[in-house]
Amino acid sequence: MRLRRKLHRLIVNATPGAPARDYFALFQIQPELTLDEATLEQSYHALLAQFHPDLYAGQSQMEQRMAAQLCADINSAYQTLSHEVTRAEYLLSRAGVDLEAAERQGVGGEFLMKQIMLRERLEETPSADAAAREALHAEITTMYQSSRDGCAQSIAASDWSAAARCWQEMCFLSKLQEAARPEAR
Known part of the structure; x- marks a missing residue:
């Protein structure tokens, strides 16, 4: 009891x-x-x-x-x-946002191009070049923080469409951020 x-x-x-x-x-x-x-x-x-x-x-x-x-x-x-990405996903689901529909809608073309360029830069940057990887990681982190802040503001304003788009950006950028993390010395 x-x-x-x-x-x-x-x-x-x-x-x-x-x-x-x-x-x-x-x-x-x-x-x-x-x-x-x-x-x-x-x-x-x-x-x-x-x-x-x-x-x-x-x-x-x-x-x-x-x-x-x-x-x-x-x-x-x-x-x-x-974790911020899963927390955002949970908040969106909790609000009734259809995340599969949001994923089908996708992110904007401008973001997609930036993400592709960052991925190419990452692939071209040697693992041994710690300074270049750190700089790229910092750039991706700044973009991630911007998307996270946009997601938080959109959730607070109940702008679910914008929040879902920012969440998708967070998903892409968190994966890039992890891949760009400078290797431990």
Whole structure:
């Protein structure tokens, strides 16, 4: 019973196998693209400490299953919210945006050309040229931050079409950013 009351307070679906209704409510944070990641991490650890299945070892099998499911939901929510691209995707899905339709619509031609040029520059830059890779990584990071900020502003303004376009840009740029990351010395 104790677990059920806690679950109800967290606004999660008590149906076995069902994910949390709202990841932001689960962590008791505002549903925004920009968030305090330290607060998210603190909430994550507090929830895990409170609902870890080992704490319910002496309870009924149903409460043990519920604790295990809640722990899985907490982990899934944390994985989603701890990365900006997946957080943006979650916010868009939560708002009812058809992400597949947005992907079919694509990004603008100007962005696509920039992305292609960056990809070509990346392929032409030797891995051993740390300075060139760092400069390219910094350029991509600046573009990513611009798309992220545009996505955050569009979400705040409920401009879902613009938010979806910026999210797609974030997806492209985050992959480029990772590929351009200078190799560890």
